[in-house]
Amino acid sequence: MKIVCIGGGPAGLYFALLMKQLNAAHDVTVVERNKPYDTFGWGVVFSDATMDNMREWDPVTAAQIEEAFNHWDDIELLFKGRRIRSGGHGFVGIGRKHLLNILQARCEQLGVKLVFETEVQSDEDYVDADLVIASDGVNSRIRTKYADTFRPDIVTRPNRFIWLGTNKVYEAFTFDFVRTEHGWFQAHIYKFDDKTSTFIVETTEDTWKASGLDQADQQQSIDFCERIFADNLQGEKLMTNARHLRGSAWINFQRVVCEQWWLRNAKGSHVVLMGDAVHTAHFAIGSGTKLAIEDAIELARQFKLLGNVSGDGREHIPEVLAAYQEARRVETLRIQNAAWNAMEWFEVCGQRYCDHLEPEQFMYSMLTRSQRISHENLRLRDAGWLGGYEQWLAQKNGVQVEGKAPPPMFLPYRLRGLTLKNRIVVSPMAQYSAVDGVPGDYHLVHLGARALGGAGLVFAEMACVSPEGRITPGCPGTYSEAQKAAWKRIADWIHAHTDAKFAMQIGHAGAKASTRVAWEGTDLPLEEGNWPIISASPQQYLEGVSQISRQMTRADMNEVKAQFVHGAQMAADIGADWLELHCAHGYLLSAFISPLTNHRDDEYGGSLENRLRYPLEVFRAVRAAWPEDKPMSVRISAHDWVPGGITPDDAVQIAKAFKAAGADLIDCSSGQVSKQEKPVYGRMFQTPFADRVRQEAGIATMAVGAISEADHANSIIAAGRADLCAVARPHLANPAWTLTEAAKIGYTPIVWPKQYFQGKRQMETLFEREKALK
DSSP: OEEEEESOSHHHHHHHHHHHHHOTTSEEEEEOSSOTTOOOOOEEEEOHHHHHHHHHHOHHHHHHHHHHOEEEOOEEEEETTEEEEEOOOOEEEEEHHHHHHHHHHHHHHHTOEEEOSOOOOOGGGOTTOSEEEEOOOTTOHHHHHTHHHHOEEEEEEEEEEEEEEESOOOSSEEEEEEEETTEEEEEEEEEOSSSOEEEEEEEOHHHHHHTTGGGOOHHHHHHHHHHHTHHHHTTOOEEOSOTTOOSOSOEEEEEEEESOOEEEOTTSOEEEEOGGGTBOOOTTTTOHHHHHHHHHHHHHHHHHHHSOTTSOOGGGHHHHHHHHHHHHHHHHHHHHHHHHHHHHHHHHHHHHTTTTSOHHHHHHHHHTTTSSSOHHHHHHHOHHHHHHHHHHHHHHTTOOOSSSOOOGGGSOEEETTEEESSSEEEOOOOOOOOBTTBOOHHHHHHHHHHHHTTOSEEEEEEEESSGGGOSSTTOOBSSSHHHHHHHHHHHHHHHHHOSOEEEEEEEOOGGGOSBOOGGGTTTOBOSSOOOOOEESSOOOSSTTTSOOOEEOOHHHHHHHHHHHHHHHHHHHHTTOSEEEEEEOTTSHHHHHHOTTTOOOOSTTSSSHHHHTHHHHHHHHHHHHHSOTTSOEEEEEESOOSSTTSOOHHHHHHHHHHHHHTTOOEEEEEOOOSOTTOOOOOOTTTTHHHHHHHHHHHOOEEEEESSOOSHHHHHHHHHHTSOSEEEEOHHHHHOTTHHHHHHHHTTOOOOOOOGGGHHHHHHHHHHHHHHHHHO
16 A cells, blocks of 8 residues: 555654554655654653553564653642652653654664655645545644544633743652742643653633733743742753744643544545544643554554455555544543543632642542542552541541541531531432322332431432422422321431431422323323423423423412422421422423523523522522521532533532522532433533532532442542532442442441341452452
8 A cells, every 4th residue: 555644743653664564565655844853842651551552563662662761650749838749650751752753763664754844735645645644733734624524623722831841850740839929820740851851831811811921922931930930940941842933832722523534535545534633632641642652553453454454455445444433432532531621620720729629638639630540549559648648638527537547438527517427428319109299118118228228318309399399290299297297207217227317308390390200201291180380481391292381470489489488397397407409400490590491581580690589589488497507408400411501600600699598518410401401421420510619619519420439439529529429320229339339448447237237247258359359
């Protein structure tokens, strides 16, 4: 085959040498705009997995790269006058120039043609090429030319950064955070040879402009960075190797994701994207070079598997390129998602974490920023550091530690006059099993079993404040004496037989009322016996299917508010320990808050302030009826996942409003307001909402959504992303989820119900054996 690689970065060079190595008859050319053996940039970071792949595919190149590597295990934080170090993280770095020089020399050795100082204008300049590799970087000219086919999603991020170097050698991957009069600056620092380190300085757009850096030339920017990081540099200078750049040296990161990775051009050549041209990963996790190298390996692998490289391989090119795209798409998205999490952490740390977290917790939050490193993974990397952090966190929460501290999820939590034994909450989960709104034996067994299962707080499902406010005929209520007696029986049993606390959640289904129980058709209207429904505005939840709600009048609002107050009084009378007001998921109060469902033109519609008016009115009335020494939370939909709906920005303002009205905690859920929603699922996918609300609104939060392991809960609590973790579906599968997870992570001091004590040691022993066999 005749192969042309446009762009002489790691992707193009490594693919060129791999293909030439697979079949010496291939005619392979790499075209690069820079001079021979010249490049720009400082150090790049590799992973052990990438090096394993390189050793397999080209041991000669791998050996040369490894010989030039600098290896370090530690991460060091410089923050608020403190120096904190954690080990066991395992990085390897090499100068970008040195890496490319090794690849260039290896290409020449194998017979790859290297063409320098040539600016490629079009892939169609190479009419006789069978395959054109567009590895021409983040601003790829080839990708732009065929944008309609490649369909790139390019997002320019808000932070500004400048990529510098220094002759000071750092023995740890160092992060330095400095507060200036205009805001926070952070430096990402790592050595890449025995005398040079990369020194990336980053800040927000607002801080960058306020510091006058938007008007600074390159040298003025370097001088500024030397001043603010003077304590760190200790007299060393910062350097740039991009003097050729005009204008500001500060740039914005661009996240690139392409829907299609290859095509056949008008001249008959196949064109495929590789490296930064097809995907980018933020420097916060240092995976750009890793992705580029592994792209090259995977495409070469597919040619080896499918391309019959002992022949010319031309007839297999479309099949090979399709297989390459499919193989790389999932892995690159996984890394990009981790990089996105890390990138967002650095983008908001000045606003969200730097001023609010103490250095110890800030370090933990930074280490776990990508969600690739979990609590137990940190223990594997540096058990000593994590053990010390767990002790610090326990003492901060009033737990006197002798020996090993409890894991974060097992720390007590105090709110008003209530103390929970741990941070795990059984989420309110609809069971659709009440009769005339009365919870029965099923509910006693269901909630009682979960109270025995180790959680600190057990929520009953949403109790509806009126018959018309029920989601389904199987939903429980708080509007009759029979219901009150039934709820009291459950509360009394939990208090008598467990040390868990019992919580009630009250709500009104609004436009989502009068529907079938879930197993007969979720959200579908009743086949018969429907009742009239009300909401903030006329609404049909399922277009063309659901009933249409009537817009509430002021008289309706007064009536429903009174029903909520009655529900709160009932919850207090039965002895509930905690009360939550349901303002999420498209139910009545949520429908007032979201612009997707509130189209009123009176004082209860329009601005967010107006849309919050009635829910806050209800909240204040309920808070007044609920005992002063008992906590009250509010569940909100922190993201509607629909353009024009509630956003996380709005969630912060919603939380601030409820906090001002007397709320103690915000339960941060999302979605279920509109069937047009397009949520982005994943483990702990709603935790970022709880994190943001907690830091920016200054109120305690509960995280909920795809929290399924102790590792998840411990990471959330330890990082200060939320105060409580609500676990739903895992509690349906295992009522004793909390006790089980404690055994899995080896936390034996947890107390089991005395009737179950014989099972405790057996479960702990089983998990100990499983660990020993791994």
